[in-house]
Amino acid sequence: MTAWMRCYWGEEDIWFYFEVDADGWVIRQVELQGPEPAPIAAASLAEWQQAHEAGRIEEYDSRFGITAEVPVPEWEGHDPEQLTFEEFEEVWGAARRRIASRLG
Known part of the structure; x- marks a missing residue:
């Protein structure tokens, strides 16, 4: 079952938004930083894998970032806030549009 959540990392003033699978x-992962949250990452595991297979991983990483490399149950010290699909999609869409506009 897919789930959506967000966590805040105060040391860097970053909100992390996650879409996670049943395991x-x-x-998908979005990172927003600062008092007027600006997207610094909006990565998709499927897109990352496609970029890796195509030999374009550095280009993808520099534009969209990467997703977490370990499953959520293995994380320590996070207190996720559950989100709805719609809440996640709103953040995802806005972050992707903003990143795309910077790449112009």
Whole structure:
């Protein structure tokens, strides 16, 4: 079952938004930083894998970032807030549009 959540990391003032699969692996991830949250990442595991297979991983990483490399159940010290699909999609869409506009 897919789940959506967010966590805050105060040290860097970053909100992390996650879409995770039934095993806890991150499928999509958004990172927003600062008082007026600006997207610094909006990565998709499927897109990352496609970029890796095509030899374009560095280009993808520099534009969209990467997803977490361990499943959520293995994380320590996080207190996720559950989100709805719609809440996640709103953040995902806005972050992707903003990143795309910077790449112009």
